Amino acid sequence: MIYADNAATTKMSEAAVHTMTTLLQEVWGNPSSLYVHGQKAKEVLEQAREEIAAVIGASPREITFTSGGSEADNQAIRSVAEWGRLKGKMHIISTAFEHHAVLHTLNRLKREGFEITLLDVHENGLIRPAEVEAAIREDTCLVTVMTANNEIGTVQPIREIGAVCRAKKVFFHTDAVQAVGHIPLNVADDNIDMLSASAHKFHGPKGVGFLYVRKGVPLFNLIEGGAQERGKRAGTENVPGIAAMATALKEADAKRETNAAYLTKLRDRLIRGLLEIPHSALNGDAACRLPGNVNFCFEGIEGESLLLLLDDKGIQASSGSACTSGSLDPSHVLLAIGRVHDVAHGSLRLSLGEDLSEEDIDYIIRSVKEVVAYLRGFSPIWRDLMAGKKQFIL
Secondary structure, three states, rough: EEEOEEEOOOOOOOHHHHHHHHHHOOOOOOOOOOHHHHHHHHHHHHHHHHHHHHOOOHHHHHEEEEOOOHHHHHHHHHHHHHHHHOOOEEEEEEEOOOOHHHHHHHHHHHOOOEEEEEEOOOOOOOOHHHHHHHEEEEEEEEEEEOOOOOOOEOOOOOOOHHHHHHHHHEEEEOOOOOOOOOOOOOOOOOOEEEEEEEHHHOOOOHHHHHEEOOOOOOOOOOOOOOOHHHOOOOOOOOHHHHHHHHHHHHHHOHHHHHHHHHHHHHHHHHHHHHHHOOOOEEEEEEEOEOOOOEEEEEEOOOOOHHHHHHHHEEEEOOOOHHHOOOOOOOOOOHOOOOOOHHHOOOOOEEEEOOOOOHHHHHHHHHHHHHHHHHHEEEEEHHHHHHOOOOOOOO
């Protein structure tokens, strides 16, 4: 079995599993309690906070633990929006291909009276800092742009966008769920005010993540209740999960350069092989993308059928975000970069892991070629294209 859907979730590392299972058995106290078991849990919690902060160049007090990336996105955006409402700044800038945790939050704010500007994405899947700067107004309170796209893997010029926001005195948030642990990130050097991350994207457990908030940036409660996380996120902390997240992130960061070089080699080998398929196209910039991300469109087929037949061949992949995998609509990300509906329906995302070999990549290439040819063999759209009744797009 070849697992090639690491953008959806990663397998927990052995070190993270060991940390989590050990703490489940040995450190089960409530970190808010004053007795020994509680204080032991508190020590583990604060050590994890220090370790995570060190990886991204933050102060431990700037880290708030959450249930994952979606909660972190929601809290970051709604916090600055609430501050903006109080200051009379009710304009927010984002992009058309953000994760739905961002887009749906912005839609809700729009219904509450905020004006939302979604920047167009260029065909190569990149946002230009100059366009961000041009969109900023006197009443802009927030710019939120993802570090790396969850579907096509393109890595944005975050440092430059952050510098624009800093110069304009506008808060800058980035959804870095796909990026943390995989590419270099330093919140100070990259001019980031708020950053969202999720443990299960870098070999940690599901259901735990963190939000970085630079000192001085307003943070409002999303969840009311107790005084945990300095009163900014109520609910007893998941100490074993948080500690496992810290273990996974330290491990990922230590291996980051080696893993990135290896995955980039596999990625480029896979891209070259899939480009041999007629009327196919790589989605997003060929170089400025995550090391393990490959996203293709194949004209004349449906992505769902492609996935099912690849699964029969032992290859687990996706057609886009796992959060919308039940939808029959084409990917909003592919539409944002200019793919038409018919082409966007025939998409395939392969997100590679360090456990794969070059032989695995060659098997994926052969299998995709076979499945695409098979599906095109009885596709009425493909017959019309070959007969000249329709024009090829790719």
